[in-house]
């Protein structure tokens with residue numbers, strides 16, 4: 001892959017717009033409007049924009065059951081409207097889902113090979129709910145899990161920190177890496193929201209015990225709650241794990257302006273989070289971050305926060321951001337529970 005003077009690349013393919021969900025909150029307009037914002041506000045001065053190939057069937061089978069893949073192809077080909085659990089589809093959805101997965105793979109390839117230090121796959125359908133054999137929660141193939149598997153299989157990456165910032169728990173990612181210590185999955189999500197998974201006690205199994213970290217935050221958690229979770233759980237875990245690569249489920253539905261997520265992060269809170277992700281990557285992983293777009297259902301909020309993320313990760317961020325204020329009492333209680341449960345594996349919590 002040719003190198004660039006820029007630190008960050010954005011992968012986007014208009015084929016992802018062909019996944020026509022007919023007025024659903026997860027619709028082509030989310031992505032189209034985001035690209036418009038990036039075009040209008042000078043994103044390409046600091047980032048490269050590239051197209052990418054679809055994932056191959058063999059790529060998909062590194063995470064998914066081949067029978068499931070064939071079933072998706074068949075159902076989409078017949079023009080069914082839904083792929084089961086809350087996942088709309090059309091005739092083009094199989095192709096779009098292969099493209100979305102391909103964007104995630106391109107993002108990993110570009111950062112692991114050193115072509116770029118950061119990569120963002122602006123793709124849809126999203127991925128983090130998809131199970132090995134089932135579509136779920138608007139997701140068909142599990143883009144972030146495919147990205148992590150690519151890093152493991154093709155590049156031999158041994159320690160991947162996968163940070164899930166979406167307002168919902170990434171149950172698919174959890175399931176896929178539940179017994180794998182090579183992927184430390186940390187999810188910040190709203191307690192009792194879809195798909196009602198992500199409990200503190202689910203810490204992984206076998207050799208993967210302690211490598212699944214769920215932080216279920218109360219309804220309407222905001223900047224101070226996320227900061228507390230970061231400072232008390234994520235940052236110490238990252239220091240103990242020392243990842244070689246940071247992957248991010250970039251979900252924007254935890255923003256106060258999102259119609260679905262039920263959280264209260266502000267633009268400033270998101271910027272702070274992206275800066276902290278960068279700090280972890282710079283400290284332990286040679287600055288390497290590959291992110292895939294997950295949720296975010298207010299196109300205006302999505303566009304301007306994706307732009308802010310690109311600016312942060314391009315090294316063109318503004319001055320330091322301080323998040324003040326105290327977390328909710330319930331948040332502090334959850335964080336104590338997480339420390340207690342994860343303290344069985346991680347001495348930083350003892």
Ligand SMILES: [Zn+2]
Nearest residue numbers: 166167168295
């Ligand atoms: Zn979500």
